[in-house]
Amino acid sequence: MEWTFIDTWIVLVGALSAAACALLGNYLVLRRMSMMGDAISHAVLPGLAIAFLITGSRDSLPMLVGAIIVGVVTTFMIQGIDRLSGLDRGASMGVVFTTLFAIGLILIRQAADHVDLDPSCVLYGAIELTPLDTVELFGQEIPQAAITSGLMLMVNLAFVIVFFKELKITSFDPALATTMGFNANVLHYILMTLVAATTIAAFESVGSILVIAMLIVPGAAAHLMTDRLGWMLIISVVFSVLSAFLGHLSAITIPTWFGFQDTSTAGMMALIAGLLFVVVFLFSPRYGVFSRMVNQFLLGLRIVGDDILGFLYRYHELAPANAAPVPVPEIQNALQTDIPVKVMIWNLRRTGLILRQNGGYTLTPSGKKAGKGLIRSHRLWESYLCNVMGYCNTDVHRHAHQFEHFTDTKLQEELSQVTGNPDYDPHNRKIPM
């Protein structure tokens, strides 16, 4: 594989288009209108075709105007059907966009008989060809598509920055926004118009599949990764640029590994976006499925570690001062687990809480302190549950055993106070200080 300036342009066009889509897509995701991007990007097709049939050329401007008009009409139609029919929003969108899309396809077939306008090109775009269609700007040959999508990105960026506050409140609480004079409907229509315009700007070069993917996937992924709207916008853009770059890279490398020709770059960019989404879905720090599993697992280990300390403390409490160190199987037996105990013994030893002595383990002074804290929490909880809450049955031990792992010194203080600073727990065991 050889990376040429052509590849750089392809990635740039892809990234600019993708970022322009992603910015607006955030608000589609947040307004639970992901389908709307789908709807509009399909529905603009007849707009393109009509503009084409009227002007007979593939000039960008008439096409853009035609598509924007149809995009806005679509928005109104969906809103109208939504209000009047009582159908749910998804259904209204489905009705509108499939109808318009069908009309668009028919018109395009019609048009294609006269000039070359290829229906499949509308779906997949022709991003590989964009570097060939250049204009001169500042003495530089720059692909037409890079300029169009760059301008669109600028417009969208200006929109989300200037209207940041207004978009936030109308997306979150349209009713309140409207009572304050920030008309939610007006912003809705501006947003939809921009979605339509962006779709067209990106259409010719990257095709509708990538447009739809980029309207939804980066926003959805960014939503999983952050709790702040500003960061969500930034992350979605980074995500879309990354998809464009990795997408093109894979399109020109991966197939050759298997002895095939390059594959569709736009398709690959969409696919990579999908794969990146899966990665985010699994690994995002807060909501990721995998991170949740890892956290659960680490918590489980921590509890085993606590239990080892507690067990050794109790053992030393009961045994004579010169008792032998406790061998591992005995600990494993007491805690009813095997490997986690081994792992945590290794870890506790590493952190200097326990010591290995003739085939067994004892607590170091700092280990003893930690163990004492746990036992204190445990027995305070038992006193609290039994003496204050009047809940004294056999379950008390089990509950106290769960709570002890989540009790810091401050909570300990409070517990001690409400239970009247007892010296002994309900089972008459000493509560260590």
Next chain:
Amino acid sequence: MAHTRKTAGSKKNYTQAQAPLCVKDLTVAYHRKPVLWDIDLTLPEGQLIAVVGPNGAGKSTFIKSVLGLVPRASGAISIYGKSYESQRHLVGYVPQRESVDWDFPVNALDVVAMGLYRQIGWFRPVNKNHRKKALDSLEKVGMANYAYRQISQLSGGQQQRVFLARALAQDARLYFMDEPFAGVDAATERAIISLLKELKSVGKTCVVVHHDLQTVPTYFDHVVLLNMRLVDAGPVETVFNEENLKKTYGGRLTLLTHALNEYAKTPQFPSNTD
């Protein structure tokens, strides 16, 4: 007592033209099906006003039509004698809690700052001063510690407090609150009611959709009984009676008699005597 003074002062002295809310012949319909018929209503200034009625009575619709959120089929509404559009700055709104998406990527402080957006105006960003104000409002509802938490990580009662803090930030004269007591525990309920009393003590008017009939007499001064039509509206002492409630709830209510018995037992309302 603030209560007595205010009622005494405002009971007869306001004219319709200056009333916080004056509604004439209001009819509202969804898809041509009227849900509010011919409502005529004038609300007094500086009082806590309950709007009660069964589910689907049109309480939320009433508030939304006053605020211009749903179109009215007929009728006129004035706020302090003028149209809503010219009096926006005097009006605060607390929507029903379920009406927003709590997974939205904002924290409690962001939500409260939204109360300041009208004051900040179009295009201008939220600055440090605004954030400070928002934090003060959160402080007033006891939520300052949760300012930077994403809002889905708050309990229902805490979310309700955030909404109230946002209303405080709006610094309005007339508040509309849709079921602020829904799904909150006793502590939050007490916090909310003391907040309402505080608003009242500085002369604000609060119109509150309320479902718990038992507490209407203790919490509110004025009551609007609504069930598609206006059943009655007036001071709690005079209109909150069994007959009116039967009309409102269609006699299907057994709790009602209990609530009224409870009410009869409470010796209070010194404002009766003036």
